[in-house]
Amino acid sequence: MSDGTYTKKRLWRWRGNPLRRRDDILEAWIVLAVWTVVLVGGTLVGLVTAHAADEVFAQQRAERHSVPAVVLDDVPASSTKTGGTRALARISWTAPDGTTHTDKTLVDTGQKAGAEVVAWLDGRGNLATEPPSPTEAAIEAGILGTAAALGLAGTAFGAGALVRWRLDRRRIDQWGREWDLVGPRWGQNKTG
Structure with a gap:
């Protein structure tokens, strides 16, 4: 099939045609x-x-910034049931002003009391998760951007499909009404 024929077939709703209905033009715009x-x-x-x-x-x-911290209690090794490599444990760290703080955070399993770990604090001095590295952040930002684009695409396709389905229903109803007018007369002009 030549490119010209393909283009004509694809754009038939846009060309002047005695069989083209208003709904066909509306569907093309949709x-x-x-x-x-x-x-x-x-x-x-x-x-x-x-x-x-x-x-x-x-x-x-x-x-966020990291501070050295100390595990206060033994952290059991991971069990085969949970399979986790991190567990919640109490830790202690010294703030820049010299005060000692204690809180719970996730640490590697199998740590003994007194083991040194790295804790991450936010700007207010509260425990926080480690921020993603620039590479991790770029990957995660790309995934989030892709998900947002796909969400919009899915919504647009869904809305378009719903409107086109409604147009098809309207065309079918219109054909039914037209057949109700023409159907009874079909074949009446036969010569016998």
Whole structure:
């Protein structure tokens, strides 16, 4: 099939045609709008989401800092049932102002009391999770951006499919009404 024939088939709703209905033109605009939302909107949403996530991760890296801490109680080795490599344990650390703090955080299993670990604190001195490295942050931001783009694409495709389904239902109903008018007269003009 030549490219010209393919293009004509793909764009039949846009060309003048005595069989073209108003719903066909409406459907063509809906398809165009859905693809525009998916391509342009999905790209924008994905980029904005990835950029926002990357900024949050960069802020976490700037605000959080590590401090040496000491495990206060023995941490049992992981059991075969849980299979975890980290467990909640009480730790103690000294703040920059010289005060000692105690709290619970996740540490590697099998630690003995007195073992040194690294604790992460936020800007207010509260325990926090370790911020992602720049590479981890870039990967996670990319995943979040992709998920946002796919979410928008799925919503646009779903909405477009619903509207097209409603148009199909309307066309079928219209054909039924037209057949009700034409059907009884079908074959009456036969010569006998």
